[in-house]
Amino acid sequence: MKILRRIKHHGTVGPLKVFIRICKNIYFKWRCRNAPVYNNPTPSELLMIEESIRELGIVIHDYTPSAEELRKFKLEGWFPLDYHGGQSSGVWDEKLLEHWLSKKLLGLEHYTPNDIFIDVAACTSPWASLLRERLSLSSFAIDLDNNNPAYRNLDYYRIENATKTSFESESVSGCSLHCAYEMFMKDDDKRLIPEAARILKPGGKMIILPLYMHTHYCSYATPEYFDKGYSDPAAKEYVRIDYMGVPSSRKYNAEQLKERVLDPITEAGMMYRLYVLRNKSEFGENIYCHFILEIEK
Numbered sequence: 001m002k003i004l005r006r007i008k009h010h011g012t013v014g015p016l017k018v019f020i021r022i023c024k025n026i027y028f029k030w031r032c033r034n035a036p037v038y039n040n041p042t043p044s045e046l047l048m049i050e051e052s053i054r055e056l057g058i059v060i061h062d063y064t065p066s067a068e069e070l071r072k073f074k075l076e077g078w079f080p081l082d083y084h085g086g087q088s089s090g091v092w093d094e095k096l097l098e099h100w101l102s103k104k105l106l107g108l109e110h111y112t113p114n115d116i117f118i119d120v121a122a123c124t125s126p127w128a129s130l131l132r133e134r135l136s137l138s139s140f141a142i143d144l145d146n147n148n149p150a151y152r153n154l155d156y157y158r159i160e161n162a163t164k165t166s167f168e169s170e171s172v173s174g175c176s177l178h179c180a181y182e183m184f185m186k187d188d189d190k191r192l193i194p195e196a197a198r199i200l201k202p203g204g205k206m207i208i209l210p211l212y213m214h215t216h217y218c219s220y221a222t223p224e225y226f227d228k229g230y231s232d233p234a235a236k237e238y239v240r241i242d243y244m245g246v247p248s249s250r251k252y253n254a255e256q257l258k259e260r261v262l263d264p265i266t267e268a269g270m271m272y273r274l275y276v277l278r279n280k281s282e283f284g285e286n287i288y289c290h291f292i293l294e295i296e297k
Contacts (some may be wrong), residue, residue, distance in 0.1 A: 032241065035227070035239040049254065059274065062278050070097060073103075078096070083126070090286050094286060095179075097289060099127055099178060101292065102176035102209060105292070106207060109135065113138055115137065115174070116140065116174075117137050117174045118142060118172055119175075121180035121184075122142065122143050122157070123180075125141065128140055140158060142158045142159075146158075163188050163192050170198075170199070173201055173204050175205075175206040176207040181211065189261065190261070200270075205294060207294055208293040208295070209293070210290060210291060211292060212250070218237070219232065220246070223241060223244065225247040231250070262274075265295055272293060273293075
């Protein structure tokens with residue numbers, strides 16, 4: 001009946017596209033029926049990962065920000081109620097937490113209008129626009145595409161590769177990546193580091209959260225991209241079948257984190273602090289942010 005109503009209202013083109021997409025998704029999932037399925041690290045595995053990081057001589061800093069401060073941030077109503085599917089989506093608390101944490105770690109409330117902030121790999125996020133409205137910041141959003149009609153014509157929402165931006169050297173006070181760094185394919189995760197060193201002012205920071213880790217170097221792709229060469233050949237590739245649209249999502253182990261990210265940071269003349277969020281249970285439902293990386297020039 002639903003299909004018939006759509007045909008009556010839109011004609012056959014819209015429902016036909018939906019039908020074709022459903023058929024394709026069924027086929028892609030069937031094609032991956034025997035592929036290894038991705039699972040997030042368990043709490044005990046996260047502790048194992050922490051220990052493997054320490055064994056490489058890397059310091060982990062415990063981080064316990066105030067849940068009351070986050071509650072006040074939520075009451076200020078920064079994000080529209082339909083953001084990331086709204087409050088019933090299962091990720092509402094996580095997404096607000098991520099933006100509040102990066103805001104706090106960067107100290108955005110202390111920025112002046114002359115301080116440039118970049119929301120890196122922003123996708124359709126309203127964050128850059130909200131910071132301009134609420135804090136009068138010179139905030140920008142960059143991504144490889146801009147699919148949000150509300151921001152497409154704004155000059156501060158730019159289609160750019162984060163590994164080679166148009167920002168002048170030593171012009172940027174802060175950057176953040178929210179659930180984004182893991183999507184940097186091939187060697188773009190490594191290429192981001194020297195670009196950050198170029199554009200950040202002395203004392204400027206980049207925040208990456210969550211920094212996704214696992215017990216072994218791996219990645220996942222959704223069914224339509226699985227086994228198509230999007231993941232690093234050195235990473236074990238899994239499939240994630242609960243949604244679509246992800247070519248590759250990278251998860252470091254301790255050794256690859258050091259080799260691909262931390263060592264290049266110090267080689268570029270910058271510093272880093274690796275945090276672990278210790279009070280996740282205080283921040284709402286389904287909080288999965290665990291590791292946070294702060295990079296400072």
